[in-house]
Amino acid sequence: MKPTVAPFPAARLRRTRVSQPIRDLVRENALTTADLIWPIFVREGEGQMEPVESMPGVLRRSVDKVAEAAVEAQALGIPAICLFPYTDASLKTEDCAEAWNPDNLTNRAIRAIKQAAPDIAVMTDVALDPYNINGHDGYVVNGEIVNDASVEALVKMTLAQAEAGADIIGPSDMMDGRIGAMRRALEQAGHPNVTILSYSAKYASGFYGPFRDAVGASGALKGDKKTYQMDPANSDEALRLIKRDLMEGADMVMVKPGIAYLDICQRVKSTFGVPTFAYQVSGEYAMIQAAAQNGWINGEQVMMESLMAFKRAGCNGVLTYFAPEAARLLNG
Numbered sequence: 001m002k003p004t005v006a007p008f009p010a011a012r013l014r015r016t017r018v019s020q021p022i023r024d025l026v027r028e029n030a031l032t033t034a035d036l037i038w039p040i041f042v043r044e045g046e047g048q049m050e051p052v053e054s055m056p057g058v059l060r061r062s063v064d065k066v067a068e069a070a071v072e073a074q075a076l077g078i079p080a081i082c083l084f085p086y087t088d089a090s091l092k093t094e095d096c097a098e099a100w101n102p103d104n105l106t107n108r109a110i111r112a113i114k115q116a117a118p119d120i121a122v123m124t125d126v127a128l129d130p131y132n133i134n135g136h137d138g139y140v141v142n143g144e145i146v147n148d149a150s151v152e153a154l155v156k157m158t159l160a161q162a163e164a165g166a167d168i169i170g171p172s173d174m175m176d177g178r179i180g181a182m183r184r185a186l187e188q189a190g191h192p193n194v195t196i197l198s199y200s201a202k203y204a205s206g207f208y209g210p211f212r213d214a215v216g217a218s219g220a221l222k223g224d225k226k227t228y229q230m231d232p233a234n235s236d237e238a239l240r241l242i243k244r245d246l247m248e249g250a251d252m253v254m255v256k257p258g259i260a261y262l263d264i265c266q267r268v269k270s271t272f273g274v275p276t277f278a279y280q281v282s283g284e285y286a287m288i289q290a291a292a293q294n295g296w297i298n299g300e301q302v303m304m305e306s307l308m309a310f311k312r313a314g315c316n317g318v319l320t321y322f323a324p325e326a327a328r329l330l331n332g
C-alpha cells in the first residue's frame with residue numbers, strides 16, 4: 001500500500017495528533033496483556049526468591065514460588081509462562097540425562113503450575129545447555145557440536161515435558177531436523193495438541209549475556225554458539241529456517257533477539273502470515289533497566305514503547321521479562 005496525502009493545507013497531518021481522543025482513534029496497533037509471555041527462572045529449594053544481579057527486578061524462584069507467580073500472571077491476564085531452570089552444577093553432565101528426568105526442576109515446575117493456575121499455558125525451553133557440562137545446546141564430540149545425536153536427546157526432553165503437562169514446547173537449540181523429530185514423537189506418544197513454538201531464527205547474539213548468568217551457564221560455556229545460531233548479518237537465511245520449521249510441524253515461530261531484529265519479524269510475518277513471536281532477551285531488558293536506574297531514560301515509557309514496537313513489526317506477541325510490570329500498567 002502506497003501512502004496517499006493531499007497537498008498542504010488540505011492535509012495537515014498534525015490534525016490527527018491534536019488531542020488524546022483523536023490520537024486514540026487513529027492508533028494503528030495495540031498492545032494488550034494477551035501479547036505477553038513471561039520467562040521465569042526456576043531454582044531448587046522452597047520459599048526462595050533470589051535476585052539475578054545482571055537483570056534488576058528478575059528473580060530465580062523455587063518451584064512453590066513459581067506456582068505463586070503463575071497465579072499472579074493468570075490474574076494479570078498473561079496467557080503464558082516460559083520456564084528456564086537454574087540447574088545445580090552437580091547435575092551437569094556430558095550426556096545431559098537430567099534434561100529428560102521426569103522430576104527435573106522444569107518438569108516439577110510444570111506440574112506445580114498446572115495445579116495452581118490451570119488456565120495459564122506453560123511453555124518450556126528445549127536445549128541441552130542447562131544440563132551440559134560444557135554449556136552448549138547440543139552434544140559436543142571432539143570439540144564439535146554434533147547434530148543428530150543432539151536431536152535424539154532433545155526429543156526425549158520434549159516428551160518428558162509433554163508428559164509433565166507442557167502446553168508449548170520451545171526448542172531453542174537450533175539443531176537441524178529437531179522440529180520434525182519432536183512433532184513425530186509427540187504424535188506417536190499421544191500428545192497431538194501440544195504446540196511447538198520454534199526458536200526458528202535465533203541469532204548468535206551478545207544480548208544473551210545476562211541470561212547465561214541467570215541460568216548459571218556463563219562459566220560452563222566453552223567457545224561460542226556460531227556453528228548453530230545465526231550470523232547477525234543474515235536475513236534471507238532466517239526465512240529459510242522459518243519455512244523449514246513450518247514444513248516440519250512448528251505451529252508458531254520466533255525471532256530472537258527482539259529489538260535489533262525487528263526487520264526479521266516484519267519479513268517473517270509478511271512472508272508467511274503465521275503466528276510470529278519475538279524474544280526481548282535478557283540483554284535488552286538489562287540495558288533498559290540499567291539506563292532507567294541511572295535516571296537516563298524513563299523506564300516505564302521505554303518498556304512500553306519497546307513492546308509496542310514488536311506489535312508494529314507484526315508480531316503476535318513477545319517473550320519479555322517485563323511481562324508482569326507491563327501487564328500491571330496495561331490493566332491500570
Ligand code: PBG
Nearest residue numbers: 127129172207208211281282283
Ligand atoms: C539457551 C537459551 C538462551 C536464551 C534462551 N534459551 C541463551 C543462549 O542461547 O545462549 C536467551 C534468553 C535471553 O537472553 O533472555 N538455549
